Amino acid sequence: MNEIVIDSGLAQSRVAILENNDLVEYYIETKNSKRIVGNIYKGRVKNVLPGMQAAFIDIGLEKNAFLYVKDAMPPELLNDKNVSYKDVSIRDVVKNGQEIVVQVIKEPIDSKGARVTTHLTFPGRYLVLMPYVDYVGISRKIESEEERGRLKEIIENIRPDKIGIIIRTESEGKNEEDLREDLKYLLRLWEKIEREKKFTFAPKLIYKDLDLIHRTVRDMFTDDIDELKINDKVYYEKILDFLELISPHLKNRVKYFDPGINIFSYLGIEKKIKNALSSKVWLKSGGYIIIDETEAMTIIDVNTGKYVGMNDLEETIFKVNMEAAKEIAKQLRLRDIGGIIIIDFIDMKDSSREKQIIDILNKELSKDRVRTNILGMTQLGLLEMTRKKVRNRISSILERSCPYCNGTGRVFAQDTIINYIEHELKRISLHTNSEGVIIEVNPEIENVLNVERKSYLKELEKILNLKIVILGNKEIHVNDFKVKFMGKLSRIKEILNST
Known part of the structure; x- marks a missing residue:
C-alpha cells in the first residue's frame, strides 16, 4: 500500500511518502523558510x-x-x-x-x-x-x-x-x-x-510556485497512491477543490485525520524520521551501513555486522551487499542526499557479482524522482555515483550544530521543537478542560517563542482557545520541553506570581 501523510501546522508542514509502510521520502516546509525552487524573479x-x-x-x-x-x-x-x-x-x-x-x-x-x-x-x-x-x-x-x-x-x-x-x-x-x-x-x-x-x-x-502541500498533490498524488491523510480541515477542503480541477477520481482517497492526535506519532512516522537521522542503519540480515555526510561528499560504508551467514564467505558478502544496495537507494531518497556519493561495498572476488550489485542499485534508483548517475568502481574498489543536488539535505533542515559541544554533534532545529510543542498544545486543548497551560523550555526556545514568534503564539492561543505561558528553564535540554501545569487560569496566575 502506498500512502501520503501530511502533517500541517502553523510553524511547519511535513509530508511523508510511504511504500508498504516504509518511509521512502520526507519533505518539510517551515513558515519562516520556504523553498524557492520554481519561483520566478525579475533580477x-x-x-x-x-x-x-x-x-x-x-x-x-x-x-x-x-x-x-x-x-x-x-x-x-x-x-x-x-x-x-x-x-x-x-x-x-x-x-x-x-x-x-x-x-x-x-x-x-x-x-x-x-x-x-x-x-x-x-x-x-x-x-x-x-x-x-x-x-x-x-x-x-x-x-x-x-x-x-x-x-x-x-x-x-x-x-x-x-x-x-x-x-x-x-x-x-x-x-x-x-x-x-x-x-x-x-x-x-x-x-x-x-x-x-x-x-x-x-x-x-x-x-511563486505552489506550497509544499499543493505541490505534493500535483506531483505525487497519482493513481499509484492508495490514500492521502491530512490533519488540517482547511487544507483538506483545499485539496478536494484542487483535485476537482486536476484529478476528480482521486478525491475519495483523501482522508481527514483527527488534528488532536500527532498524525506522525500515531502512524509510527516520527520514529522512522529519527532513524533517518542515525548514521548507522541496520539491515534485516544483521549487517549495517554507515552514512557519513560531509560538506563535499557523502561516504557510505557497508559492513557484515552480526550476519555470519552459512559456510560460504562469498555468499555471505554477496547477500549483505545486495541488501545494502537496496537500502542505500532508499536512504538517498529519504535523506535527500545530493552531490558526490562514494559507496564502500564489502570486497567481492567475483566481478560478475559486482555487476549484479550495481544492477540492483540501478534498479532501485529508478524509483527516485531525482536524477542519479552511477559512474562505476574506482581502482580502490569504491563505487562512485552522483545524485542531483536540488535542496538542502533532510539532516540540515531537521538539525543544527549543537551549542553544547561546539558543533561536533547535532540537536533538533528550533522549528522541529516548536512543532512538537504545538502538537502537545493541540492535544491538551482537545482532550482536557484546561483554560491554560504553562510550558517550560530551554531559554533559547523561550526567547524564540516569546520574542521572535510572539504573533505565532498569539495566533495559536486564539485557535486553541487556550492561554499559553512559555517559561525558560536552563535545566531543560534544548531538545526537550515540560508541561509544568495545565488547568484553571486563576491557578496559572498564582504560579506566575510565586515565581
Whole structure:
C-alpha cells in the first residue's frame, strides 16, 4: 500500500511518502523558510565572470543567484542545433546592470546562493510547458510505444508553434481534452508572467510556485497512491477543490485525520524520521551501513555486522551487499542526499557479482524522482555515483550544530521543537478542560517563542482557545520541553506570581 501523510501546522508542514509502510521520502516546509525552487524573479545582473562563464544575479535574496552561460542563452541560440554553449561567451549573453527574468532551479545550499536559469518551465498535472524551446519530450516511465505515439500526436496538434512541452507520466491514458485543459492553464500562467515582467522593477518576485502541500498533490498524488491523510480541515477542503480541477477520481482517497492526535506519532512516522537521522542503519540480515555526510561528499560504508551467514564467505558478502544496495537507494531518497556519493561495498572476488550489485542499485534508483548517475568502481574498489543536488539535505533542515559541544554533534532545529510543542498544545486543548497551560523550555526556545514568534503564539492561543505561558528553564535540554501545569487560569496566575 502506498500512502501520503501530511502533517500541517502553523510553524511547519511535513509530508511523508510511504511504500508498504516504509518511509521512502520526507519533505518539510517551515513558515519562516520556504523553498524557492520554481519561483520566478525579475533580477538585475550584478557581476559577469568570463573566467567562470557565469554571472551573479540580484533577485532580492540574501545571496546573489548564480547563472551559468548555458542557462542564460537566448531562445534563438538555444534552438540553433549548430551552436553549443561552449562556443558562447557569457559577456555576449548578459551585461552588468541588465534586468533579466530568471527561475530558481536549485535552492541556496550552505554558503552558495540559488542557481537560476532564463529557460522558464511551468509544471502542470500532465504537462510541463517550456516557452522558449521547440521540443516535445515524453516521460521515460511511459513504456508503451503505442501510448507514447498517441500522446505525442495529441501534443503536436494542440501546442502553439515554437513552444516546448514535456509529457509527464501522469498523462498516460488521458484524452485530448484533459491535456488541452492542462495546456491552457499553463499558457495562461506564462502569459501572466510575460505581462508582469514588463511592469515590475528588479529585483522582485513575480511568480511563486505552489506550497509544499499543493505541490505534493500535483506531483505525487497519482493513481499509484492508495490514500492521502491530512490533519488540517482547511487544507483538506483545499485539496478536494484542487483535485476537482486536476484529478476528480482521486478525491475519495483523501482522508481527514483527527488534528488532536500527532498524525506522525500515531502512524509510527516520527520514529522512522529519527532513524533517518542515525548514521548507522541496520539491515534485516544483521549487517549495517554507515552514512557519513560531509560538506563535499557523502561516504557510505557497508559492513557484515552480526550476519555470519552459512559456510560460504562469498555468499555471505554477496547477500549483505545486495541488501545494502537496496537500502542505500532508499536512504538517498529519504535523506535527500545530493552531490558526490562514494559507496564502500564489502570486497567481492567475483566481478560478475559486482555487476549484479550495481544492477540492483540501478534498479532501485529508478524509483527516485531525482536524477542519479552511477559512474562505476574506482581502482580502490569504491563505487562512485552522483545524485542531483536540488535542496538542502533532510539532516540540515531537521538539525543544527549543537551549542553544547561546539558543533561536533547535532540537536533538533528550533522549528522541529516548536512543532512538537504545538502538537502537545493541540492535544491538551482537545482532550482536557484546561483554560491554560504553562510550558517550560530551554531559554533559547523561550526567547524564540516569546520574542521572535510572539504573533505565532498569539495566533495559536486564539485557535486553541487556550492561554499559553512559555517559561525558560536552563535545566531543560534544548531538545526537550515540560508541561509544568495545565488547568484553571486563576491557578496559572498564582504560579506566575510565586515565581
